[in-house]
Amino acid sequence: MSGKLAISLVVNGERRELLAEPREQLADLLRGSLMLTGTHLGCEQGVCGACTVDIDGAPARSCITHAGSCDGATVRTIEGFADDAVMADLREAFAREHALQCGYCTPGMLIAARDIVLRLPDADEARVREELSGNLCRCTGYRGIVRAVLAVLARRRATLSS
Amino acid sequence: MKPAAFAYVRPKDWPRALQLVAEGARAGAGTQSLGPLLNLRLAQPGTIVDLRHLPGFSGISQRGGGVRIGAGTTHAAIEDGAVPGRTGEIMAAVARRIAYRPVRNRGTIGGSLAHADPAGDWVAVLPALGATAIALGPGGERRIPAVRFVSGIFETALGADELLCAIEVPVLPAEARWGHWKFCRKPGEFSKATACVLSVPAHPPRAVLAALDAPPLVVEDASALLADPATEAPHIVAHIAELTELTDWRRALAETALRRAVAAAVGS
Numbered sequence: 001m002s003g004k005l006a007i008s009l010v011v012n013g014e015r016r017e018l019l020a021e022p023r024e025q026l027a028d029l030l031r032g033s034l035m036l037t038g039t040h041l042g043c044e045q046g047v048c049g050a051c052t053v054d055i056d057g058a059p060a061r062s063c064i065t066h067a068g069s070c071d072g073a074t075v076r077t078i079e080g081f082a083d084d085a086v087m088a089d090l091r092e093a094f095a096r097e098h099a100l101q102c103g104y105c106t107p108g109m110l111i112a113a114r115d116i117v118l119r120l121p122d123a124d125e126a127r128v129r130e131e132l133s134g135n136l137c138r139c140t141g142y143r144g145i146v147r148a149v150l151a152v153l154a155r156r157r158a159t160l161s162s
Numbered sequence: 163m164k165p166a167a168f169a170y171v172r173p174k175d176w177p178r179a180l181q182l183v184a185e186g187a188r189a190g191a192g193t194q195s196l197g198p199l200l201n202l203r204l205a206q207p208g209t210i211v212d213l214r215h216l217p218g219f220s221g222i223s224q225r226g227g228g229v230r231i232g233a234g235t236t237h238a239a240i241e242d243g244a245v246p247g248r249t250g251e252i253m254a255a256v257a258r259r260i261a262y263r264p265v266r267n268r269g270t271i272g273g274s275l276a277h278a279d280p281a282g283d284w285v286a287v288l289p290a291l292g293a294t295a296i297a298l299g300p301g302g303e304r305r306i307p308a309v310r311f312v313s314g315i316f317e318t319a320l321g322a323d324e325l326l327c328a329i330e331v332p333v334l335p336a337e338a339r340w341g342h343w344k345f346c347r348k349p350g351e352f353s354k355a356t357a358c359v360l361s362v363p364a365h366p367p368r369a370v371l372a373a374l375d376a377p378p379l380v381v382e383d384a385s386a387l388l389a390d391p392a393t394e395a396p397h398i399v400a401h402i403a404e405l406t407e408l409t410d411w412r413r414a415l416a417e418t419a420l421r422r423a424v425a426a427a428v429g430s
């Protein structure tokens with residue numbers, strides 16, 4: 001249809017000037033134009049959570065967020081958390097608790113988990129399960145994932161109180 | 163799937179946005195309902211007008227007996243307490259159970275109401291709270307009581323040249339009693355039957371029954387329901403059954419939702 005949209009984004013700390021099709025969703029821009037393929041696409045309907053990225057500091061579904069509406073935004077994908085302390089704790093806990101198997105849900109799961117840890121420092125198991133209900137894992141099961149998030153929460157509470 | 167091609171416009175002011183809508187463009191707010199429709203190609207608009215950057219699209223202001231909530235205010239902002247007082251407390255609890263946090267971070271209260279999904283949460287809750295939808299058209303603002311806003315399944319009282327710019331909710335007294343029950347098989351899933359009950363001193367209690375593949379049913383004086391829920395709930399459900407076919411299990415969910423909403427309101 002009409003021409004391409006010029007989009008200016010900060011992605012994982014770097015400013016990027018991009019051209020997108022008007023109909024392009026953010027996930028396709030990240031994966032197709034920037035080769036940031038850590039953002040996975042499952043349902044493309046907002047349900048599964050695999051495509052969850054951080055937009056302006058809050059997790060969002062990149063499969064149902066237009067690239068155009070992100071012009072001027074700051075986006076962080078799973079590739080952008082290498083030096084993030086909370087994510088480092090979560091990665092370690094996910095490995096220890098067997099919270100991933102095929103890894104398809106993991107990028108979205110980690111970004112949602114980081115949001116839980118930072119936003120709800122007092123969350124108990126029921127709350128963690130409720131908050132993770134928007135991220136579907138089809139192979140590992142949720143026990144390990146929930147244990148990993150709870151372990152990071154407990155460790156942070158212990159560090160803060162000591 | 164990927165959306166069919168469309169043009170994307172991000173107007174800076176309301177007159178331009180209204181002009182585009184009058185010319186047939188589809189409004190986009192959080193795109194948390196529109197996005198899936200586009201990806202599935204159930205919606206194939208020629209142009210999308212992104213409302214997110216319009217002045218005053220989101221945010222809260224208090225005006226006399228009401229709180230004005232910009233249509234673009236997200237479910238997450240409401241969950242986090244953006245709306246003050248007892249009304250805000252009720253709305254925060256409702257918002258927390260809409261979809262999932264990443265969806266709530268972008269989805270808006272105005273988009274939900276304008277979308278008019280019979281199973282949508284604000285579609286049930288805003289009429290129960292006695293809210294008013296504020297439509298903006300070429301001639302200015304028009305106030306539409308929420309009880310009349312949703313006119314059908316995915317249909318509203320908005321004109322083809324209007325946008326929803328805000329929602330006004332009453333400032334409820336601390337003693338206001340509220341009951342809300344929705345049946346979802348999984349957290350964040352759309353409801354299969356929703357009931358709300360609001361009881362404010364010196365006013366008749368109001369009840370709403372929704373999420374039954376029909377526009378919400380509003381009972382302006384639900385005194386009989388509060389006095390005898392076991393007898394009255396089936397009568398209310400029978401009214402909805404005149405509008406849409408209800409299976410036995412759906413009828414049972416609807417009656418139970420009403421009874422539980424009453425119990426929650428009486429206990430709250």
Ligand SMILES: Cc1cc2nc3c(=O)[nH]c(=O)nc-3n(C[C@H](O)[C@H](O)[C@H](O)COP(=O)(O)OP(=O)(O)OC[C@H]3O[C@@H](n4cnc5c(N)ncnc54)[C@H](O)[C@@H]3O)c2cc1C
Binds near residue numbers: 270282
């Ligand atoms: C996985 C998932 C689960 C969900 N679960 C629930 C749930 O349990 N309960 C629930 O209530 N919702 C649920 N939703 C929907 C969510 O609440 C959406 O945020 C909401 O329905 C639409 O708001 P939006 O801002 O995203 O609107 P959009 O998707 O941008 O727009 C929706 C419709 O409204 C129109 N529109 C939007 N804003 C305006 C305006 N200001 N004026 C006029 N027209 C307008 C658009 O043209 C479009 O037709 C879910 C969504 C997803 C993806």
Ligand code: FES
Binds near residue numbers: 042052
């Ligand atoms: S791919 Fe976005 S939520 Fe499933």
Ligand code: FES
Binds near residue numbers: 100101102103139
């Ligand atoms: S690890 Fe395979 S889907 Fe979650």
